[in-house]
Amino acid sequence: MTELLDRDQVREHLVRPYTPQSSSSDQKRQIERIKQLLIERDATLVAHYYTDDVLQSLAEATGGCVADSLEMARFGSKSPSSTLVVAGVRFMGETAKMLSPEKRILMPTLEATCSLDIGCPAAEFSAFCDAHPDRTVVVYANTSAEVKARADWVVTSAIALDVVAHLHEKGEKVLWAPDKHLGRYVAEQTGADMLMWDGACIVHEEFKAKGILDIKRVYPDAAVLVHPESPQSVVDLADATGSTSQLINAAKALPHDTLIVATDRGIFYKMQQAVPEKLLVEAPTGGNGATCRSCAHCPWMAMNALDNLEQCLKEGLGEVTVDEAVRVKALVGLDRMLAFKSGR
Numbered sequence: 640m641t642e643l644l645d646r647d648q649v650r651e652h653l654v655r656p657y658t659p660q661s662s663s664s665d666q667k668r669q670i671e672r673i674k675q676l677l678i679e680r681d682a683t684l685v686a687h688y689y690t691d692d693v694l695q696s697l698a699e700a701t702g703g704c705v706a707d708s709l710e711m712a713r714f715g716s717k718s719p720s721s722t723l724v725v726a727g728v729r730f731m732g733e734t735a736k737m738l739s740p741e742k743r744i745l746m747p748t749l750e751a752t753c754s755l756d757i758g759c760p761a762a763e764f765s766a767f768c769d770a771h772p773d774r775t776v777v778v779y780a781n782t783s784a785e786v787k788a789r790a791d792w793v794v795t796s797a798i799a800l801d802v803v804a805h806l807h808e809k810g811e812k813v814l815w816a817p818d819k820h821l822g823r824y825v826a827e828q829t830g831a832d833m834l835m836w837d838g839a840c841i842v843h844e845e846f847k848a849k850g851i852l853d854i855k856r857v858y859p860d861a862a863v864l865v866h867p868e869s870p871q872s873v874v875d876l877a878d879a880t881g882s883t884s885q886l887i888n889a890a891k892a893l894p895h896d897t898l899i900v901a902t903d904r905g906i907f908y909k910m911q912q913a914v915p916e917k918l919l920v921e922a923p924t925g926g927n928g929a930t931c932r933s934c935a936h937c938p939w940m941a942m943n944a945l946d947n948l949e950q951c952l953k954e955g956l957g958e959v960t961v962d963e964a965v966r967v968k969a970l971v972g973l974d975r976m977l978a979f980k981s982g983r
């Protein structure tokens with residue numbers, strides 16, 4: 640009886656299965672206007688997995704793409720459109736501009752940033768690198784163009800393990816920034832000697848092992864999918880750990896009917912498309928004291944909306960620029976990553 644009560648309480652407080660949004664007639668009219676603007680402005684919309692469902696579906700419906708940051712930039716650079724609209728956060732717009740300098744890059748808002756980017760200011764990071772000249776500098780894509788310009792390599796979470804394993808095999812010691820949780824995971828998996836910058840993602844850092852164990856009691860047969868920006872205690876509970884695209888692939892590959900997902904809930908749109916027959920459950924954040932059931936949504940990704948998307952297309956607002964000297968330096972690490980990926 641106690642066990643039953645506990646399970647019900649957990650379900651009530653922590654479990655919120657994914658339900659897709661439906662759009663109102665006003666929203667449908669706005670979507671039609673945006674579709675028309677995309678054609679008139681010769682623009683393609685690329686959206687990150689963590690943006691709102693409605694933006695992801697609009698990107699798909701208009702020949703754009705929904706992807707992780709690396710694939711967004713690669714898709715954008717191959718697009719024949721003269722304008723790319725990047726629905727995501729600032730470093731994604733900058734990466735698109737660095738890979739496609741001839742294109743106009745617009746963002747619904749330039750204020751959408753990332754706690755990892757904010758937590759790694761270029762001047763301090765450069766001094767850190769200067770203090771450790773014997774180390775190969777590897778930075779995560781979630782950094783400013785200036786920080787990338789100081790790096791030997793840029794990596795996304797999809798490719799970080801492979802790149803660091805490669806450097807480790809060559810006997811190189813790594814200076815890693817900015818996400819300490821991802822860095823710890825990579826060091827553990829590869830055995831590489833990694834000196835870490837002390838940064839974190841405010842969304843993934845909130846996942847708690849206790850909350851996931853509680854949900855596992857409700858869904859004992861579920862698999863747990865975890866992004867490696869999460870704390871170690873959460874990664875330790877994972878049946879699959881990986882980047883956004885790797886988690887979607889894991890959702891397909893795993894035999895489980897129910898999946899507890901510890902990453903931004905924006906991923907549920909594409910993940911549910913990939914596994915329509917499976918039940919997706921948001922992993923809780925904040926533990927028992929939290930006032931919300933799950934806060935697993937990036938506040939900066941959430942700044943992208945139909946209103947500011949329409950406005951940016953109409954008025955050409957939110958154009959991303961990158962200093963040419965910075966771009967040329969940052970391209971060294973970006974090009975290495977792209978060449979490494981295509982060489983595998």
Ligand code: SF4
Nearest residue numbers: 753754840841842937
């Ligand atoms: S989810 Fe985390 S890593 Fe991604 S943009 Fe938001 S703060 Fe940055």
